[in-house]
Amino acid sequence: MxxxxxxxxxxxxxxxxxxxxxxxxxxxxxxxxxxxxxxxxxxxxxxxxxxxxxxxxxxxxxxxxxxxxxxxxxxxxxxxxxxxxxxxxxxxxxxxxxxxxxxxxxxxxxxxxxxxxxxxxxxxxxxxxxxxxxxxxxxxxxxxxxxxxxxxxxxxxxxxxxxxxxxxxxxxxxxxxxxxxxxxxxxxxxxxxxxxxxxxxxxxxGDFEQEVQDDGMVSVKDAERLVEFQVGELQRLGGRVPDEMRTQLKHIMTSESSVPILMYYLEYLDAWKAGDYTSAFDNLHRYFDYTMHSNLDRSAYQFALLNLAIIQADFECFSEAISAVQEAVAIARESHDMNCLNFCMSWLYHFGKAFPEQMREVQNSGMLGNEKEGLAFLKAKSKETDMWSLLSTTLVSEAKLEMQQAIG
Structure with missing residues (x-):
């Protein structure tokens, strides 16, 4: 390739x-x-x-x-x-x-x-x-x-x-x-x-009578574009990798050249949607191991912990999920990674709304403060970092909280 x-x-x-x-x-x-x-x-x-x-x-x-x-x-x-x-x-x-x-x-x-x-x-x-x-x-x-x-x-x-x-x-x-x-x-x-x-x-x-369509047609850059596109599609729409796309990705995986690192993240998303915990866990570790080894992203470790918390919670390993996200919050604060910290705090807030019993230990520790303080923090920091999608979800959550307090 x-x-x-x-x-x-x-x-x-x-x-x-x-x-x-x-x-x-x-x-x-x-x-x-x-x-x-x-x-x-x-x-x-x-x-x-x-x-x-x-x-x-x-x-x-x-x-x-x-x-x-x-x-x-x-x-x-x-x-x-x-x-x-x-x-x-x-x-x-x-x-x-x-x-x-x-x-x-x-x-x-x-x-x-x-x-x-x-x-x-x-x-x-x-x-x-x-x-x-x-x-x-x-x-x-x-x-x-x-x-x-x-x-x-x-x-x-x-x-x-x-x-x-x-x-x-x-x-x-x-x-x-x-x-x-x-x-x-x-x-x-x-x-x-x-x-x-x-x-x-x-x-x-070679022999021109034999039509070889794939000779030199795909480069490493093309493979990366395809994998990035499919990762974006899975994150945007959910679901599994289509069979036609899976065939093209399999061709990339079996080529002689090195596989794009993002390919492991795609495999993680696909296994996660399929309910295959072992494969999802393995591919997640493999992706972030390669990412940190190649120094592509200095914030890889805290984002790895955040992704680990998400998958643990989805497979109902709640204590492991809370432990992972707490460590991600601590590292994000230490490294001043506001993007990761905003995502972690947002995930913790919505996790607490879905599973209040599992969040009592975190709430007692004062990590999030009360509900209104947590939303105020997310709203301020999302404006500072231009994370407009996070700001919109925070405003919706704030509106829901105001409605609950008005009805109550």
């Missing part, structure tokens, strides 16, 4: 070069930019077509671009995209594209402008340039950086995956560009009088 660059990301970079060439009309610019940004940002649960934005196939790119005319008469954006796609006719062309063409799309830094001025160079007539801090500019910069990090065999694997990714469009491109002699695989094969059935082609590119 690749780290970041995949064939479909190379195709997005080609689409960005088409956009910066200034051939996209204003009426089509929004559609093109929407498609590009949907493929770069985290998956949106509100997006009904999130699957096509997760790993867009060449057919989905055609569906988006073929209906929009370009600024060149008689040519659609799909035609210009194919021309850019097939201009990468060898690994050397891909190397030049990543190291020379893409960096030239970015606006020059202040240091570069000063250096050119001091050297007496005349300012260039720049076309459309991407801001380095814009979403597209950040994507181009990271793609260039990730390509420089690739070992030679990884860059070859990226190129062979890209060849197979764009292969279905060869006849469409050749029909629109009959004067150009282009090999469906590599221009070097044509120059040496070889075809796809030659021994050299079989060694480098």
């Amino acid at each position: 690749a780290r970041y660059l995949t064939p479909w990301r190379i195709s997005l970079l080609c689409l960005i070069t088409v956009y910066t060439d200034g051939v996209v009309p204003n009426s089509s610019a929004i559609h093109v930019l929407s498609f590009l940004t949907a493929g770069l940002f985290p998956l949106d649960p509100a997006d009904k077509q999130w699957q096509s934005h997760y790993l867009p196939s060449i057919d989905e790119l055609e569906e988006v671009l073929s209906h929009h005319e370009s600024s060149i008469p008689g040519r659609t954006l799909w035609d210009l995209f194919l021309r850019k796609l097939w201009s990468l006719d060898s690994l050397d062309a891909l190397e030049e594209f990543m190291n020379d063409v893409l960096p030239s799309l970015l606006s020059k830094t202040r240091e570069q402008l000063i250096q050119e001025r001091d050297s007496g160079l005349a300012p260039e007539e720049e076309g459309m340039r991407l801001s380095r801090s814009s979403p597209l500019g950040a994507f181009v910069r990271r793609a260039c950086l990730e390509y420089t990090r690739l070992q030679f065999h990884d860059s070859v694997a990226l190129w062979t995956g890209f060849v197979k990714y764009r292969l279905p469009t060869y006849h469409m491109w050749a029909r629109r560009n009959p004067s150009d002699e282009q090999s469906p695989v590599d221009i070097n094969l044509t120059m040496n009088g070889l075809d796809t059935s030659s021994y050299l082609s079989q060694v480098v590119y």
